[in-house]
Amino acid sequence: MxxxxxxxxxxxxxxxxxxxxxxxxxxxxxxxGVRAVAWRRSELDVWSQTRPAISH
Structure with a gap:
C-alpha cells in the first residue's frame, strides 16, 4: 500500500x-525503487489489531 x-x-x-x-x-x-516505498497490507492489519486503544 x-x-x-x-x-x-x-x-x-x-x-x-x-x-x-x-x-x-x-x-x-x-x-x-529509488524513490518509492509501500507497506504490506498484512503488516498493517497486524499493527492495527495489536496497537493500544487511544483514550481521550
Whole structure:
C-alpha cells in the first residue's frame, strides 16, 4: 500500500507515521525503487489489531 492509502486506512498523518516508524512502533515500508516505498497490507492489519486503544 502506498502512503495515501496507509494514511486513509490508519487515520494517521504522514509525519505521525514516520515518527512512529522512528520509534519502531509502526511497520517499516518495503522499497519499490529509488524513490518509492509501500507497506504490506498484512503488516498493517497486524499493527492495527495489536496497537493500544487511544483514550481521550
Amino acid at each position: 502506498r502512503m495515501p492509502s496507509v494514511m486513509q486506512m490508519t487515520g494517521l498523518g504522514r509525519s505521525t507515521i514516520y515518527r512512529l516508524m522512528a520509534r519502531q512502533q509502526f511497520p517499516c515500508p518495503v522499497r519499490l
